[in-house]
Each structure stands twice: as structure tokens, then as C-alpha cells.
Amino acid sequence: MSTQAPTFTQPLQSVVALEGSAATFEAQISGSPVPEVSWFRDGQVLSTTTLPGIQILFSDGRAVLRIPAVMAAHSGRFSVRATNGAGQATSTAELLVTVETAPPNFLQRLQSLTVRQGSQVRLDVRVTGIPTPAVKFYREGAEIQSSADFRILQDGDLYTLLIAEAFPEDSGTYSVTATNNSGRATSTAELLVQGEEAVPAKKLKTVSTSQISASQSRVQRVR
Numbered sequence: 001m002s003t004q005a006p007t008f009t010q011p012l013q014s015v016v017a018l019e020g021s022a023a024t025f026e027a028q029i030s031g032s033p034v035p036e037v038s039w040f041r042d043g044q045v046l047s048t049t050t051l052p053g054i055q056i057l058f059s060d061g062r063a064v065l066r067i068p069a070v071m072a073a074h075s076g077r078f079s080v081r082a083t084n085g086a087g088q089a090t091s092t093a094e095l096l097v098t099v100e101t102a103p104p105n106f107l108q109r110l111q112s113l114t115v116r117q118g119s120q121v122r123l124d125v126r127v128t129g130i131p132t133p134a135v136k137f138y139r140e141g142a143e144i145q146s147s148a149d150f151r152i153l154q155d156g157d158l159y160t161l162l163i164a165e166a167f168p169e170d171s172g173t174y175s176v177t178a179t180n181n182s183g184r185a186t187s188t189a190e191l192l193v194q195g196e197e198a199v200p201a202k203k204l205k206t207v208s209t210s211q212i213s214a215s216q217s218r219v220q221r222v223r
Contacts, residue, residue, distance in 0.1 A: 005087030006031035009061075012080060012093035013154050017070045018131040018181055019099050025065045027080050027091050035082035037063050042076045070097045103183030104129035107157065110176055110189035117195045121163040125176050125187055128157055133178035133185075137161045140172045168195040 010028035017023035029035055037058045039046040046065070048054060051074075055066040063080050079092040108126035115121055127133055137144045137152060137159075144161065146152040151162040163170060175188040 002032060003084070003086040004030070004032040006035040006082035006084055006089040008082075008089055008091045010153070011091040012078065013156065014094040014096070016096045016098060016130050016132050018101055019072060019097050020069055021131055021181060023067045023070045023074070023095055023097075023131075025078055025080070025093060025095075027063045029061050029063055029080075029082045029089075031082060031084050031086070031089075033084050034061075035084040035088075038081045038083070039065050040079040040081065041074075043079075046078075070095070072097050098130055100130055101180075101182040102128070102130040104133040104178035104180055104185040106178070106185055106187050109187040110174060112190040112192075114192040114194065115166055117167055117193055119166050119193075121161075121166045121170075121191065121193075123161040123163075123174055123176075123189070123191070125159050125178075126157045127159060127176075127178040127185070129178060129180045129182065129185075131180050133180045135159045135176060135178050138175045138177070139170075141175075166191075166193045168193045 007030050008027055009030050012025050012027050015023050015025065029037070039056060041051070044050065046054065051067070053068055055068070057064040065078065065080070067074060075095055075097045077092055078095055079090055081088060081090045105128050106125055107128060108124060110123055110125055113121065123137070127135055144150050144152070149164055151164070153160040153162060159176070161174070171191055171193045173188060174191055175186055178185045
């Protein structure tokens with residue numbers, strides 16, 4: 001069995017949370033053998049003893065730390081460290097607890113696209129809000145779940161739906177909703193995936209029967 005040092009396929013993202021609300025840190029980790037995961041705040045190991053009420057989960061490479069009701073004292077630098085026999089890796093992000101609120105706002109909205117079949121497609125939005133909004137992508141009103149074919153990525157306030165290989169059936173209306181305690185915002189755009197054009201039948205007939213007969217006659221005369 002081969003070994004692989006831990007790597008973060010999805011690192012932690014900083015969180016702005018309203019005092020009294022829940023705050024969640026999440027990372028996606030790969031490695032072989034399966035890494036052991038530890039959490040820290042400002043360099044100190046976190047547990048239910050050091051921070052009562054926290055929930056720590058690790059399953060299928062997904063590491064989650066959730067604080068059900070944050071207070072100002074919880075603000076700081078949160079880190080998750082993954083370790084196995086091949087090495088270790090760490091991801092760090094900030095938690096800012098505030099009493100201010102701001103509804104979600106799209107700094108960059110979805111843009112309609114027309115692409116060829118088989119192309120990779122990126123649908124990007126930038127969203128701000130206090131507390132950090134929950135962002136979801138939809139196609140024709142149905143929520144899209146992150147998968148190998150449809151990956152949902154986050155980098156700060158940039159949220160991306162990445163379609164690895166687009167097909168005509170992926171065409172349609174795509175939308176993004178951003179929701180927090182202060183409100184909700186939506187952005188919508190159209191995706192058109194153009195399929196392969198049919199090749200006209202006449203182009204397939206590169207040599208006609210008469211051309212074949214003429215060629216055979218020429219060969220006979222040469223002989």
C-alpha cells in the first residue's frame with residue numbers, strides 16, 4: 001500500500017460570525033494512511049474541555065469544527081493539522097465575532113456563457129455579508145451538490161461552480177443564493193452548451209461509383 005503525506009484539497013476559510021450564532025470551519029483532506037486530525041486556536045489544542053460545546057468531526061476526509069454559539073472571546077486564529085506516517089500539513093483561518101450585521105451582497109455576479117461540448121466551465125461569484133453567508137448553487141431550481149463532475153469551491157469571498165466536462169444536457173438556468181441572518185441575495189445566469197454538429201452525408205461520399213469505374217478503366221489501359 002502506497003503512502004501519501006496529508007494535503008488539503010480544500011483549506012480552511014476565514015469566518016465572520018454574529019455573536020450568539022454558530023460558526024463552522026471545514027476542510028477537505030487527503031492522505032494515505034488516513035491522517036489523524038487535531039484542531040488549535042491561537043496555537044492551543046482544542047477539545048470539548050478547553051472550549052465547551054464545540055463539535056469536532058472527521059469522516060471521509062472532511063474535517064469540521066463547529067461552535068454552536070460564538071462569543072467575542074472565541075475570535076482568533078483556528079488551525080487544523082493532519083498527520084500520518086508520511087508527513088503532516090496545516091491549514092489556518094481567522095474567526096471574527098461581531099455584533100454588526102450586513103446582508104449578503106454580490107461583488108461579482110454570475111455571467112451567462114456559451115461553450116462547446118466537452119469544455120470545462122467555471123461559474124464564479126463574489127459574495128460578502130456579516131455573518132458569512134451560506135452560498136448554494138442551483139440548476140433549474142434544483143440544488144447542486146459538490147461531486148467529481150460538479151465541484152463547488154470557495155476561496156475567501158470567491159465561490160465557484162466548476163463543471164469538469166460540459167454536455168448539452170447541462171444547459172439551463174443557473175443561480176446562486178447567499179443567505180445569512182440579515183437577508184438573502186440571488187444571482188442568475190444562463191449556460192448554453194453547444195453539441196457536436198452533424199457531418200453532412202455528402203461529405204462522407206468521397207469517391208463516387210463513376211470515379212471508381214474510371215479508375216479501373218485507366219488501370220486496364222496501362223496494363
